[in-house]
Amino acid sequence: MSTQASHAGQTPLVELQDIHIAFGGVKAVDGVDVDLYPGEVVGLLGHNGAGKSTLIKTLSGAYRRDSGSIRINGQEVTIENPRDARHHNIETIYQTLALADNLDAASNIFLGRELVSGSGFLDDDRMEAETRKIMGRLNPNFQKFSAPVKALSGGQRQSVAIARAIYFDARVLIMDEPTAALGPQETAQVGELIKQLKSEGIGIFLISHDIHDVFDLADRVSVMKNGQLVGSARTEDVTKDEVLGMIILGKCPPGATPGPGALDGDAS
Amino acid sequence: MRDALSRAVRTLQIDTRLLGMIAALVIVWIVFDLLTEGRFLTPRNLFNLSVQTASVAVMATGMVFIIVTRHIDLSVGALLGFIGMTIGWLQAQVLPDLLGIGHPAIWVITIFCGALMGAAIGAAQGYVVGYLAVPAFIVTLGGLLVWRGAAWWVTGGQTVAPLDSTFNLLGGGAEGTLGATWSWLLAAVTSLAAVGLLFLSRKRKSDHGFAVKPFGADIALAGIFVAVIFGFTSVMNAYAIPARAAARMFAARGETMPEGLVLSHGIAIPVVIVLIVATVMTVVARRTRFGRYIFATGGNPDAAELAGVDTKLLTVKVFALMGFLTAIAAVIASARLRSAANDLGTLDELRVIAAAVIGGTALSGGIGTIYGAILGAVVMQSLQSGMAMVGVDAPLQSIVVGLVLVLAVLADIIYRRKTGD
Numbered sequence: 001m002s003t004q005a006s007h008a009g010q011t012p013l014v015e016l017q018d019i020h021i022a023f024g025g026v027k028a029v030d031g032v033d034v035d036l037y038p039g040e041v042v043g044l045l046g047h048n049g050a051g052k053s054t055l056i057k058t059l060s061g062a063y064r065r066d067s068g069s070i071r072i073n074g075q076e077v078t079i080e081n082p083r084d085a086r087h088h089n090i091e092t093i094y095q096t097l098a099l100a101d102n103l104d105a106a107s108n109i110f111l112g113r114e115l116v117s118g119s120g121f122l123d124d125d126r127m128e129a130e131t132r133k134i135m136g137r138l139n140p141n142f143q144k145f146s147a148p149v150k151a152l153s154g155g156q157r158q159s160v161a162i163a164r165a166i167y168f169d170a171r172v173l174i175m176d177e178p179t180a181a182l183g184p185q186e187t188a189q190v191g192e193l194i195k196q197l198k199s200e201g202i203g204i205f206l207i208s209h210d211i212h213d214v215f216d217l218a219d220r221v222s223v224m225k226n227g228q229l230v231g232s233a234r235t236e237d238v239t240k241d242e243v244l245g246m247i248i249l250g251k252c253p254p255g256a257t258p259g260p261g262a263l264d265g266d267a268s
Numbered sequence: 269m270r271d272a273l274s275r276a277v278r279t280l281q282i283d284t285r286l287l288g289m290i291a292a293l294v295i296v297w298i299v300f301d302l303l304t305e306g307r308f309l310t311p312r313n314l315f316n317l318s319v320q321t322a323s324v325a326v327m328a329t330g331m332v333f334i335i336v337t338r339h340i341d342l343s344v345g346a347l348l349g350f351i352g353m354t355i356g357w358l359q360a361q362v363l364p365d366l367l368g369i370g371h372p373a374i375w376v377i378t379i380f381c382g383a384l385m386g387a388a389i390g391a392a393q394g395y396v397v398g399y400l401a402v403p404a405f406i407v408t409l410g411g412l413l414v415w416r417g418a419a420w421w422v423t424g425g426q427t428v429a430p431l432d433s434t435f436n437l438l439g440g441g442a443e444g445t446l447g448a449t450w451s452w453l454l455a456a457v458t459s460l461a462a463v464g465l466l467f468l469s470r471k472r473k474s475d476h477g478f479a480v481k482p483f484g485a486d487i488a489l490a491g492i493f494v495a496v497i498f499g500f501t502s503v504m505n506a507y508a509i510p511a512r513a514a515a516r517m518f519a520a521r522g523e524t525m526p527e528g529l530v531l532s533h534g535i536a537i538p539v540v541i542v543l544i545v546a547t548v549m550t551v552v553a554r555r556t557r558f559g560r561y562i563f564a565t566g567g568n569p570d571a572a573e574l575a576g577v578d579t580k581l582l583t584v585k586v587f588a589l590m591g592f593l594t595a596i597a598a599v600i601a602s603a604r605l606r607s608a609a610n611d612l613g614t615l616d617e618l619r620v621i622a623a624a625v626i627g628g629t630a631l632s633g634g635i636g637t638i639y640g641a642i643l644g645a646v647v648m649q650s651l652q653s654g655m656a657m658v659g660v661d662a663p664l665q666s667i668v669v670g671l672v673l674v675l676a677v678l679a680d681i682i683y684r685r686k687t688g689d
Contacts, residue, residue, distance in 0.1 A: 062574060083576040098574045102567035102634035103560075111564055112575035114557055121555040129476045 011074045013038045013203040014059065014090075014172055019068035021054055028054045030227040031068075031260060036172065036203040041194060043218035043235075044207045045247055051227040052207050053095070056174050059205075060092035061085035072172075086112070091165035092174040097157055101150035105142075106131040108149055109164040134163045138193070155186040162190075166197065173197060176207045191217055211247065215240050225250045228261025285628055285683060289643050292676075296647065300654035308654060311507035315533055318504070319440040319604065321649040322538035323348075323597040324616060328623040328641035329549040330593035333586045335624055336566040338633035339397060339404035341587065343411030344594050344620055347389060348613030349419040351598040355382040356428035356608025359435060375435040382595040389415070390591020391584050398583030412617065419610040429607035439603030440536030442513045448505045451534035455501040458543070462493045504539075505532040538600045542642065545596065550638045562586060567634035622669075623648050626676040630684075647676075 012035040021029040029051045036042050044052045057063040059070060061082040069076055072088050079085050085092070099108050106127040115130070117123040128145055135142040139159040149157055158181065165173055175194075179187040194204060194217050208214045214221065215235060223230040223246040230246045233256030242253035252262035300308040307313065327344050334341045359378040367374060393411055397404045437444040446454060466486060474480050509517070509531040518525040553559040565572040565579050573579055597616075602608040627644030629636030651672060655665045 060574075081576070082574050086576060092574070094574065096570070098568070098571040100564040100567035100571050100634070103564060107560060107564070108571075111560070111572070112577060114560060116557070121551075122557065122560060124555075125472045125476050125478070128478065 007037050010037060012036060012071070013040075013073060015069075015071040015074075016055065016059060017069045017071070019055060019058055019070075020066045021051075021058065021063060022066060027227050029058075029065075032224065032227075032229045033259070034222050034229070034232070036205060038171075038203050039198055039201045040220065041198055041204045041206060041218045043211075043214035043221040044205055044224065045211060045214060045221055045243065046209065046224035046230075047247060048209055050209075050224040050247075052224050053176055055224065056092075056176065056205055056207055059085065059090060059172075060174055061090075062092075083112075086168070089169060089171040090174065091168065091170035091172070093161050093165050093176065093178055095176040095180060097161040099149050099157060099161060102148050104146055104148055105135065105152075105160045105163075106145065108160055109134070109167060111164070113168060130167070131163070134167055135159065138163055139189075154181045155183065158182060158186065158190075162193065166202075170197075170202055173202055173204045174207070175204065177209070177213075178206065179213050180208075187213075211240055211243055215243065222259075223247055225261050229259030230261045231256040231258045233257065284687075285680070286640070286643075288679075288683070289627065289640065289647070293643065293647050293650065296650050296654065300650070300658065303658045304654075308657060311503050313653070313657070314503055315507045315536065317646070317649055317653055318539045319536045320653060321645050322440070322536070322542050323601040323604070324619045324623055324649065325542045325642045325645040326545050326593050326597045326600065327590075327616065327620040328627070328645045329545055329638050330590040331620050331624040332549075332627075332629050332636040332638060332641045333553075333562050334404075334590055335621075335629045335631060336633055336636045337562055337583065337586055338566055338569070339583070339586070340621070340631075341393075341404065341408045341411075341590050342617045342621075343393065343408040343415055344590065344597075345613040345616035345618075346412045346415035346419065347386065347591065347594045348598045348601060348616055349610060350389075350415040350422070351382050351386055351595050352602040352608045352612040353419045353422040353428065353610055354385060355379070355595075355598065356431060356602055357422050358382075359432045360428050360430065361423075370433070372434070374432045375438075378432065378435060379595075379599055382598060383592055386591035386593070386595030386598070387588045388591070390594070391588035393591070394584035394587025397587065398580040416610075416614075419612070422610075425610055427607055427609040431602065431606055431608070435599070436603050436606050438537055438541070438599055439601075439606065440538040441604075441606075442509050442533065443517060444537045444603070445504075446534040446537070446540065448532040448534050451501050451505055451532070454535060454540070455497050459494045459497050462497070463490045466490055466493070501535060504535045507533045509533055538604070541596065541600060545593065546638055546642055553638060558582075558585065563634060619645075619648055622673045626673065628680055630680075647672075 014036040016032065016034045019029050019032050020027070032051070032055055034042070034044065034055070044056060046052045054063060058065040059079065061079050061084050064080055070079055071077065077084075077088055079088070079090075100111065103111070106124065109131055110127045115123045115127050131145060139156065142156055142159060144152060144156070149160055152160070158178070179190050182190065194206070198204060206214050206218060218235050220232060220234050221238075221243055222232040223243065225247070230250045231252040233243070233253070237255035238253050242255065245251045245253065246256065250261060250263050252258040297309060327348070331341060331344070355378045358381060359374050363371070363374045363377060393407050396402050396407045466489060470480050470486055514529070514531045515525045517531075553562070561572060561577045561582055564575070565577060565582055569579055598613070601612055605612070623645035624636065624641045625631065625644070626647055627637065627640030627642070629641060648669065651669055652665065655668060660668070
């Protein structure tokens with residue numbers, strides 16, 4: 001339904017179809033469809049509690065969906081835990097960063113995918129060498145390779161989490177509130193990085209409650225409210241104010257494709 | 269002076285917390301040596317201290333993993349009693365009937381069964397903690413009562429003795445030692461391995477182009493390793509076996525002891541076991557995925573889970589390992605006493621937890637070292653046998669040990685706050 005002219009004939013990288021998740025009696029996600037094409041940035045917007053993080057966690061494997069299907073390159077896949085998601089090259093940068101504070105940068109980047117030597121023991125020196133390489137690209141000022149990540153600044157911790165997500169040939173990158181804890185300069189750096197990854201053909205979901213973080217970077221936005229999709233739109237077809245109206249009121253503007261969560265009067 | 273010292277420590281890149289612990293141990297030793305007019309720091313007492321520490325030290329290495337993953341195991345003392353009684357009964361009353369008294373395989377079968385039993389019971393407790401989500405405190409508190417009761421049931425409360433004579437060597441009596449020659453050999457091999465690993469790691473780091481310590485610093489560190497290893501060995505070798513016991517050992521082999529020969533104890537076999545356990549556990553902690561996941565889970569369980577770590581299965585494995593090490597400790601403890609009584613290991617859970625915590629393991633999880641736990645066990649045992657030698661009343665002994673435990677943790681917390689790590 002949100003297939004765009006520019007993607008005609010192309011298979012979406014990711015399709016989430018009719019996803020339902022309930023916690024107790026609360027429908028956190030109620031029949032949502034979202035898709036993502038290679039080299040595209042899709043902003044997933046909504047208030048806190050709108051269900052956007054919950055929806056995307058079905059893709060990263062942190063939650064299991066009650067019903068609905070996930071397709072990668074047109075193939076239906078089973079994602080029941082984070083290992084499954086990683087297996088499909090879906091990488092996630094969580095809002096909490098999900099770092100083990102007591103371990104150093106290399107141990108965090110390779111956590112769950114450690115490099116081992118021929119005898120099966122951890123090869124910490126090679127992991128540190130690889131970490132030095134990737135951090136040299138992402139954050140050249142980064143020097144504290146043997147300190148626990150607890151000792152790092154917010155921006156440095158963020159770059160460790162990003163390094164972990166992109167080191168392993170991600171095809172789909174999920175960024176949950178990626179700039180929430182960052183200063184303006186670091187936010188700009190993350191923006192540059194997103195453009196670079198996008199040019200490499202990686203599909204990116206940007207999740208945010210703040211439209212200003214997302215609007216300039218995203219090719220499309222999908223807006224959720226109360227667990228339902230208000231609508232999806234190409235950013236060139238709508239204004240920031242119209243998207244704000246979608247987030248706050250659930251009002252779908254003419255330039256957007258309405259979803260089940262759109263206000264009835266505007267859904268025509 | 270102070271500046272020079274702190275610069276030296278930084279150059280050598282030694283863990284300052286380790287230095288603090290060693291300093292505390294040295295102070296404890298010197299104070300007791302003064303109070304006992306030189307009877308504390310004798311080869312004989314240090315030998316006994318090393319043997320008495322062994323059982324708790326073995327369990328303390330496992331407790332590090334348990335506490336690092338934010339759990340606790342209160343059942344180890346009772347489990348030690350239950351396994352001790354079972355393996356005592358097995359080697360004294362069951363296997364001799366099947367194989368004949370003194371059969372050479374008895375001690376092997378016994379230890380194998382004990383180890384299996386420890387791992388299985390540990391895994392069962394770990395399953396309840398990991399998969400059924402009952403807090404470890406409750407599961408192992410229940411275990412404490414269950415296994416202590418079970419220990420009584422094995423023989424209806426009767427003490428089992430005598431144990432298999434080969435088995436008894438593992439407890440480190442006059443015969444359960446390496447003797448002088450083998451002790452020197454072990455010291456040489458251990459020194460070579462330690463120095464070899466030190467320079468191998470240095471080479472790997474410089475091959476990757478990382479900054480390494482000045483060459484002199486590594487030389488100094490290697491020198492310290494070798495000095496400690498040979499110092500310990502020479503002290504153990506300085507403790508002679510009493511002439512009459514030595515004569516009995518020769519008589520048992522059908523020989524007569526040459527006139528004027530003095531035999532050394534050397535390093536006790538249980539200390540060798542501790543050395544092996546500590547080495548393996550250190551490798552597991554630092555060089556294996558399993559160890560890395562233990563520390564990651566302790567630091568941030570959610571992050572570990574999101575990175576694909578199966579934290580439930582990990583909990584089962586960590587508790588199974590604790591049970592296995594408890595079985596080894598049960599072998600050492602019962603062999604040392606040459607009997608198995610159903611009060612074996614009473615209050616050991618607290619000694620083991622105290623050793624791990626004094627050794628710098630944080631109850632909040634994610635932080636702890638194997639060598640720290642072993643040093644902690646030595647500190648605990650030094651305090652206890654030192655006070656016994658000085659003649660401190662038993663109630664006052666436990667008051668002192670209790671206060672030291674709290675003060676040690678307080679000192680650690682203040683240290684962490686100051687250094688910010």
